[in-house]
Amino acid sequence: MNVGCTRRAFAGGFAVALLPLAANATPETMREAIREVTGDRAVRGGRIVLDIQPLIDNGNTVPMRVRVESAMTDGDRVTALHVFNEKNPQPHVLSVRFGPRAGRAEIATRIKLADTQKVVAVAEMSDGSLWTAGIDVIVTIAACIEGLE
Amino acid sequence: MAAPLVNAPKRVRRGEVFEVRTLISHPMETGFRPGTNGTIIPRDIIEHVRCRFAGETVLDMALSPAVSANPYLVFYVRADAGGALEMEWTGDKGFSASYSTAIVVE
Numbered sequence: 001m002n003v004g005c006t007r008r009a010f011a012g013g014f015a016v017a018l019l020p021l022a023a024n025a026t027p028e029t030m031r032e033a034i035r036e037v038t039g040d041r042a043v044r045g046g047r048i049v050l051d052i053q054p055l056i057d058n059g060n061t062v063p064m065r066v067r068v069e070s071a072m073t074d075g076d077r078v079t080a081l082h083v084f085n086e087k088n089p090q091p092h093v094l095s096v097r098f099g100p101r102a103g104r105a106e107i108a109t110r111i112k113l114a115d116t117q118k119v120v121a122v123a124e125m126s127d128g129s130l131w132t133a134g135i136d137v138i139v140t141i142a143a144c145i146e147g148l149e
Numbered sequence: 150m151a152a153p154l155v156n157a158p159k160r161v162r163r164g165e166v167f168e169v170r171t172l173i174s175h176p177m178e179t180g181f182r183p184g185t186n187g188t189i190i191p192r193d194i195i196e197h198v199r200c201r202f203a204g205e206t207v208l209d210m211a212l213s214p215a216v217s218a219n220p221y222l223v224f225y226v227r228a229d230a231g232g233a234l235e236m237e238w239t240g241d242k243g244f245s246a247s248y249s250t251a252i253v254v255e
Binding site (some may be wrong): 060061062065072085088089090092093094095096097098099100101102103104106107108109110111112113143 | 166167179181201202203205206207208209210211212213214215216217218220221222223224225226227228229
């Protein structure tokens with residue numbers, strides 16, 4: 001019992017000591033990162049389906065699927081797709097540029113999420129328009145923050 | 150050398166959109182975690198994944214440390230003409246891996 005308390009107190013102190021190191025992304029830094037992509041152009045909501053489970057058990061591997069509604073023909077296609085987050089150490093998650101052989105503007109991958117937060121996707125279309133979608137996810141075991149055992 | 154796993158059909162119909170699933174062994178060390186001695190483990194990630202089919206780009210993906218270890222990626226390719234599906238992964242510490250397979254378009 002006594003040992004357990006000591007361990008917990010030690011672990012807590014360790015976590016606090018680490019906090020200054022983790023200059024985490026904030027909603028503001030995420031907005032700045034998104035603005036680097038969008039510039040001053042208008043961003044409209046819609047056309048993107050961002051599929052992440054709303055309740056995440058393990059933030060180290062979070063399955064994510066992003067799909068943009070587009071015919072992907074020469075005249076109407078998605079040129080790029082970006083994913084951002086609010087509270088990981090860095091706001092950027094991934095960027096995909098689609099070439100002429102891309103069959104659908106859709107990818108699936110696994111990402112890390114450090115905390116309960118919002119994940120935002122931004123799509124750039126060939127006509128220059130920008131579309132966005134966001135999803136709030138709850139993370140019970142965070143990635144990134146804890147060190148090795 | 151990390152051996153990538155790529156799951157793609159061997160034969161597809163002309164004009165068909167087919168799915169490619171890829172997995173590669175890599176720690177994707179974020180550069181934000183302390184190691185056993187308390188110092189930060191240096192960043193070691195895959196920075197880019199590129200895919201070409203029949204000589205033309207399918208996608209070019211830029212990864213950040215927020216992509217999980219052993220990056221898994223699913224994407225879709227349009228088969229207008231047959232050819233080689235070429236994948237390339239590059240990253241920190243000179244990491245490089247590639248994979249190529251022929252896909253027949255009928």
